[in-house]
Amino acid sequence: MNQRYLTSEQRTRFVEAVLELKRRGGYDKYVTLHSKYFAADGENGLRMAHMAPTFFPWHRQFLLTFERELRTIDARVTIPYWDWTVDNSASSALWADDFMGGNGRGSDGQVMTGPFAYRNGYWPISFGVTEEKYLTRNMGRPDRPIGLPSQAELDDALAMPVYDTSPWNSAPSTKGFRNRIEGWTVSESKGGYLHNRVHQWVGGHMIGAASPNDPVFWLHHAFIDLIWVRWQRMHPRSAYLPDRPLATRDKEHGRVVSSQEPMPPWGVRPSEVMDHRAFYVYEVS
Ligand code: CU1
Ligand code: CU1
Numbered sequence: 001m002n003q004r005y006l007t008s009e010q011r012t013r014f015v016e017a018v019l020e021l022k023r024r025g026g027y028d029k030y031v032t033l034h035s036k037y038f039a040a041d042g043e044n045g046l047r048m049a050h051m052a053p054t055f056f057p058w059h060r061q062f063l064l065t066f067e068r069e070l071r072t073i074d075a076r077v078t079i080p081y082w083d084w085t086v087d088n089s090a091s092s093a094l095w096a097d098d099f100m101g102g103n104g105r106g107s108d109g110q111v112m113t114g115p116f117a118y119r120n121g122y123w124p125i126s127f128g129v130t131e132e133k134y135l136t137r138n139m140g141r142p143d144r145p146i147g148l149p150s151q152a153e154l155d156d157a158l159a160m161p162v163y164d165t166s167p168w169n170s171a172p173s174t175k176g177f178r179n180r181i182e183g184w185t186v187s188e189s190k191g192g193y194l195h196n197r198v199h200q201w202v203g204g205h206m207i208g209a210a211s212p213n214d215p216v217f218w219l220h221h222a223f224i225d226l227i228w229v230r231w232q233r234m235h236p237r238s239a240y241l242p243d244r245p246l247a248t249r250d251k252e253h254g255r256v257v258s259s260q261e262p263m264p265p266w267g268v269r270p271s272e273v274m275d276h277r278a279f280y281v282y283e284v285s
Contacts, residue, residue, distance in 0.1 A: 001283040003080035003094055003219055004087055010080075011099045015115050017074045018215050019122050030066055031127045031212045033265065038209035040170075047255050048264065051170040053163070053241060054257050055182050056228045057270040059221050061263065064279055066218065078280065081222035084198050088148040090139045100216050102137075109136035109204045116215060128210045135214060138203030148201050149194045157181050157194060158231050163241045168256045176241075177231055181224065195224055229276055240270050 006014070021027045037049040037058065049058050063079055070077045087094050095102050101114015111134065116123040118134030125133050140146065157180040164176035170184035183196030198220050199206045205213040212218070232238075242258040257263055259271045273279075 017070045017077045020073050028126050034212050035209040057273045060273045079218045079222045082219035084148040085151040103139045104137040111135045129208045136204030168252050
């Protein structure tokens with residue numbers, strides 16, 4: 001459900017479940033798992049979480065696994081989503097002290113408020129790209145300012161009828177919906193497109209392979225998941241692509257998963273998570 005409609009009790013329950021998972025030592029495996037599947041175009045082997053058609057189904061399964069574990073702690077908890085076209089500033093209630101906490105401070109980017117501020121003692125970073133033990137943010141990237149994506153930009157992307165196209169990666173020429181949402185079709189200096197720009201806008205730990213260190217990762221990706229649902233409703237005749245394994249002569253052979261091939265580490269096929277209604281509903285969508 002949209003985080004802006006959570007009651008204060010629901011906000012607290014979500015935060016408490018996340019903190020309890022961290023306390024039990026169960027949280028950081030999601031950070032390392034995400035890092036492990038962060039392979040990019042320039043590297044070898046399967047591309048799973050990013051720069052690939054599995055961007056949507058892989059993250060769906062990732063969120064589902066995380067949510068199921070949270071629910072073993074508190075069965076009333078689900079991952080809320082952050083509609084950044086509406087809650088698009090650092091003063092949104094999303095960043096309040098009882099929820100995600102605020103921006104990083106100017107000197108070192110350290111988040112100083114809320115449950116995930118290092119100084120409050122519950123949220124040490126144990127696996128990061130950098131050495132800091134504290135969560136960092138740098139909202140809006142003041143040195144080269146960027147804004148969160150607008151509703152119009154999102155609508156443009158949702159109007160694209162084709163799920164993904166060859167070469168199935170981050171090439172800027174692609175016409176597919178997946179790449180447009182993921183955001184490689186605009187240069188990083190501009191913050192990238194929708195999904196990537198949100199990571200860049202939050203800044204700090206949200207940039208890069210260890211981004212689940214910032215719990216707002218889950219709320220961002222829950223909205224990405226809902227965007228996929230909306231797109232499916234708008235284009236009922238468009239399916240996940242590629243729908244069959246790529247030919248051996250294809251340059252992307254062995255790097256991209258088609259709808260019937262298993263996605264590591266779970267072995268779940270994109271086709272099996274295509275319809276979210278098997279797993280959950282969106283209360284306001
Ligand atoms: Cu990701
Ligand atoms: Cu992401």
